[in-house]
Amino acid sequence: MTITAQMVKALREKTGVGMMDCKTALNETGGDMEAAVDWLRKKGLSKAAKKADRVAAEGLIGASSEGTKAALVEVNSETDFVGRNEVFQTLVKAIAAEATEAGGDIDALKARPFPGTGRTVGDEVTESVATIGENLNLRRTAMLEVPEGVVSTYIHNAVAPNLGKIGILVGMKSSGDVEKLDELGRKIAMHIAAVGPLALTPDEVPAEAAEREKAVYSDQARASGKPENIIEKMVEGRMRKFYEEVVLLKQSFVVNPDLTVEQAVKEAEGEVGAPIAVTGFVRFVLGEGIEKEESDFAAEVAAAAGR
Structure with missing residues (x-):
């Protein structure tokens, strides 16, 4: 069967893969468009498999918020350089935007459709391995929601809006002024980033x-x-x-060490205009708990030089 330029173009638009790879896929599958899509996916999986044994402990934490709920995701890469890659940053932002609908369930997030590709989030991460050239891993997600008020977000060491090395969510339940409530929530989130409490209350330790x-x-x-x-x-x-x-509520508040966090929240109720309850928090630190391989950089350079 003759593979036409129109067929190659159609496959490229459907998959986002380069023209030459699309042409090869169509040649390999006798011009069958669906089979060619599968062939390209398998090629992507093959490339990913070669990198899957590499430790991915770098990357980015992404945050997104939507009304009274917000979410965090951690997407890992092998090197810190990828975190400054705009393609990778765009990927993490898009995944974070889907995370508010996944309810903190990593499998549900991986199964969600990735915007504009016809693939799932999980498949898009796999496809991106070939594009970015490193092992990538959508490691975890979390979501907080309040019936009224706001879930405040904070990213520490941000490399771009809502992308960085440490991500915090704080549930702030109140019927008061949302803007002032969020301002307080952000300060508490900064405290959590700095201090790293184990739990919200003594009962939750x-x-x-x-x-x-x-x-x-x-x-x-x-x-x-x-x-x-x-x-x-x-x-x-x-x-x-x-x-x-x-315990978060019992800790001395870093913004005003003369008060505990609990006392600071109580004191802020007058300005917010209603009672405030901190309902929960989440703290993601990039690479936390991942065993990183110790490498001898000099030996790696020597090996690359063929010594």
Whole structure:
């Protein structure tokens, strides 16, 4: 079958792949358009597979907000250079924009349609491996929603609007002035970025973390030789101090250290014009928890030079 320029153009418009690759795909599949699309997808998957064993711990955190809900995504790449790549930044922004509808479910986000391509978000990430030339991974997402008020967002070390290395969401429930509420929420988000609290309230601190601290304090108190009733009071006092250090609402507010975050929120109610409740927060740090390979850069350069 003769492969015409119109056929190549149609396949290119459908897939976004280069002209030569489209022509090859049509030749390989006898001009069958759908088979050619599959052939190109398989080619993309093949390229991605070669890079899939490389550790992707760089990249970007993306944020998006939509009324009373907002979302974060983490998309990883192999090198920090990709985070400054406009193609990659556009990809992360588009994924973040879809994340508010995925409800914090990574599989639901990957299954959502990617705008303007006819592919899913997950497939678009795979396709982008060939374009960008590095292993990419849509690692995680989170979403917060409030019945009224605002979910404030903050990106630390931003490389572009709503794209950076640390992303924060804070749920601010109130019927008051949304603009002033969001201003407070952004300050709290900056506090969270800097301090990294474990939980919103003492009840939400992971049980294993609290038990570990309690066991350490109990052993230290018993080493003093004091009676059990005194030890119990000593441990209670130290646990109160522990919660002040790790619980958001109990922490000293970085914007005004004379107040706790809880007190700062209460004080702001007059200006906002209604009661305020902080309903939750999310903190994404790029690459957090990913084991990075230690590399000898000098050895890599020597190897590349053929030594």
